[in-house]
Amino acid sequence: MSDTVPERTPEHIDVLIVGAGLSGIGAAAHLRRECPRKSLAILESRGAIGGTWDLFRYPGIRSDSDMFTLGYSFRPWTDARSIADGPSIRSYVADTAREYGLGRHIRFHLRVTHASWSSETARWTVTAVRTGPGEHGPGHETGHGAEDGSGHGTGGGSGAGHGKGSGEGIEEGAEEASGGDAGRGPEDGPGGPGDSGDSGETVTLTCSFLMACTGYYRYDEGYRPALPGEHDFRGPIVHPQHWPDDLDHTGRRVVVIGSGATAVTLVPALAEKAEHVTMLQRSPTYVAAVPSRDRLADRIRRHLPARTAYRIVRWKNVLFSMAVYRLSRRRPKLVKALLRRGAAVALPAGFDVDTHFAPSYDPWDQRLCAVPDGDLFRAVREGRADVVTDHIERLTPDGVTLRSGRRLPADIVVTATGLNLLAIGGMRLSVDGRDVELPRTLAYKGMMLSGVPNFSLTVGYTNASWTLKADLVSRYVCRLLRHMDAHGHRAVTPVAPDLEDRDALAPLIDLKSGYVLRSAGLLPRQGPEAPWRLYQNYLRDVRLMRSGPVTDGVRFTGAVRRPRDLP
Numbered sequence: 001m002s003d004t005v006p007e008r009t010p011e012h013i014d015v016l017i018v019g020a021g022l023s024g025i026g027a028a029a030h031l032r033r034e035c036p037r038k039s040l041a042i043l044e045s046r047g048a049i050g051g052t053w054d055l056f057r058y059p060g061i062r063s064d065s066d067m068f069t070l071g072y073s074f075r076p077w078t079d080a081r082s083i084a085d086g087p088s089i090r091s092y093v094a095d096t097a098r099e100y101g102l103g104r105h106i107r108f109h110l111r112v113t114h115a116s117w118s119s120e121t122a123r124w125t126v127t128a129v130r131t132g133p134g135e136h137g138p139g140h141e142t143g144h145g146a147e148d149g150s151g152h153g154t155g156g157g158s159g160a161g162h163g164k165g166s167g168e169g170i171e172e173g174a175e176e177a178s179g180g181d182a183g184r185g186p187e188d189g190p191g192g193p194g195d196s197g198d199s200g201e202t203v204t205l206t207c208s209f210l211m212a213c214t215g216y217y218r219y220d221e222g223y224r225p226a227l228p229g230e231h232d233f234r235g236p237i238v239h240p241q242h243w244p245d246d247l248d249h250t251g252r253r254v255v256v257i258g259s260g261a262t263a264v265t266l267v268p269a270l271a272e273k274a275e276h277v278t279m280l281q282r283s284p285t286y287v288a289a290v291p292s293r294d295r296l297a298d299r300i301r302r303h304l305p306a307r308t309a310y311r312i313v314r315w316k317n318v319l320f321s322m323a324v325y326r327l328s329r330r331r332p333k334l335v336k337a338l339l340r341r342g343a344a345v346a347l348p349a350g351f352d353v354d355t356h357f358a359p360s361y362d363p364w365d366q367r368l369c370a371v372p373d374g375d376l377f378r379a380v381r382e383g384r385a386d387v388v389t390d391h392i393e394r395l396t397p398d399g400v401t402l403r404s405g406r407r408l409p410a411d412i413v414v415t416a417t418g419l420n421l422l423a424i425g426g427m428r429l430s431v432d433g434r435d436v437e438l439p440r441t442l443a444y445k446g447m448m449l450s451g452v453p454n455f456s457l458t459v460g461y462t463n464a465s466w467t468l469k470a471d472l473v474s475r476y477v478c479r480l481l482r483h484m485d486a487h488g489h490r491a492v493t494p495v496a497p498d499l500e501d502r503d504a505l506a507p508l509i510d511l512k513s514g515y516v517l518r519s520a521g522l523l524p525r526q527g528p529e530a531p532w533r534l535y536q537n538y539l540r541d542v543r544l545m546r547s548g549p550v551t552d553g554v555r556f557t558g559a560v561r562r563p564r565d566l567p
């Protein structure tokens, strides 16, 4: 008698989504709407849905794009505010999951480490490691918000996980004011052993189409440069990605290092209770005041049914933000002058706007920071906060000494120094036994990869709301799946044009921010023209992805033997 244990056939899913954030839940809802017969599962490494909007819990956490464009195309944002706080966005994502019955499709605490495509079977074999209850951050209320959303068991199979760290230090929005630029990365990669109490157990599934909705940064560690003298500092040094629940800043002096979106959000929020908050930046960022409520939207919503009003307001905001972006690129001097003037009138008389709010680069070379109702400027005007542009010499027991010799007293230091970029959630991909090197691939329509069959990834716009692109990607995948079903195709693979020097091509995320420049080597590339080039232009993408052909630049393969036909 043989003592070999028969191998269990892994569970098969038509479409497997990795990540239950804004993009993953949106993708699943689109699939429910447009391809209801496809079986579907979402693997999520944490114990909650919401991704970014569940992970980040720092005071004041909010969107900086308007919710009429950050919301899904198919589900109106009905809240009065157009700039919303983190918990409201999390609830919106959770309510969407509930509305579409997605809870039963989500399998929590499974981090996908490897996906391997076989052309023979036209299937991905996906390996995930079961993560511990503390996986990345505060959200571990399994099933958060989804009606029946408990993480449930996954088909068998076992083997070693292949977590592969490729994180690279980034700063959000602008350079941070740290004295040293030695990135202090974690010892292990994001999928590395022991970063969050993984059980070591792996599970295996197969799927026909794989959607990576994994965001763009590492969840285990934010970017945090080493600060000279940090061990001398007596108070807590806190990164916004891991805000301690019990940190009380009431009546304390806080120095926030950074000048990106997170810093400009934190400073006015902390200043409500702190004795004083200083935003310490190495160089300035463009900051623009935007209304937290959209009065025109309110009027439109009063008179029209919710869906119609939402559609109109969404388009209004899309067109307005595109116009601002276009003006910034064509008339940078004019936009610079307007932004400078906006800051100057909102700040106290005599404030040195040129040092603290007038960057040397052009608007939209890096992301522009929006502050709702000018709350940052108000905090400065009222003397509760100030901005210092300088370099850190070192931390001392009770503050920060700057290169200029100035001293900033501090009880708490916040390192709003950004995120660590991570493509496709650290998953290793292989196609017919060969590892896919992401930087050697070309992004097709910004959402598939050359040479990688039946795979999509969701990366939002850098100059507009993430969800605008995420919605287009999901709808495109649905169109593609329907097309393939109608024509009996089993696989679709983008086929890149022959290009001389791939290394000279722009990366998928093409901003001049320090983090993108430093991380470019980790990302897929873009080609010189459509469908391989990203124009960061929603209107153009609507034409390309909603009504353009699904057959350009790809190779379809049909009649592939299914596993049960194999000898």
Ligand SMILES: Cc1cc2nc3c(=O)[nH]c(=O)nc-3n(C[C@H](O)[C@H](O)[C@H](O)COP(=O)(O)OP(=O)(O)OC[C@H]3O[C@@H](n4cnc5c(N)ncnc54)[C@H](O)[C@@H]3O)c2cc1C
Pocket (backbone or CB within 6 Å): 018, 019, 020, 021, 022, 023, 024, 043, 044, 045, 046, 049, 050, 051, 052, 053, 056, 062, 063, 064, 065, 070, 110, 111, 112, 113, 213, 214, 215, 216, 217, 219, 262, 424, 425, 426, 427, 458, 460, 464, 465, 466, 467
């Ligand atoms: C503080 C902050 C504020 C922001 N504000 C805005 C804004 O105002 N407007 C805007 O357009 N964008 C904003 N962004 C960008 C933001 O990330 C997107 O808006 C959006 O939330 C991204 O959604 P996502 O689902 O694609 O990714 P995420 O929110 O990052 O979710 C990804 C999910 O995938 C899971 N995951 C990742 N890898 C794996 C894996 N290997 N296996 C299993 N699960 C995995 C993660 O646990 C997570 O739940 C902001 C980002 C941050 C950090």
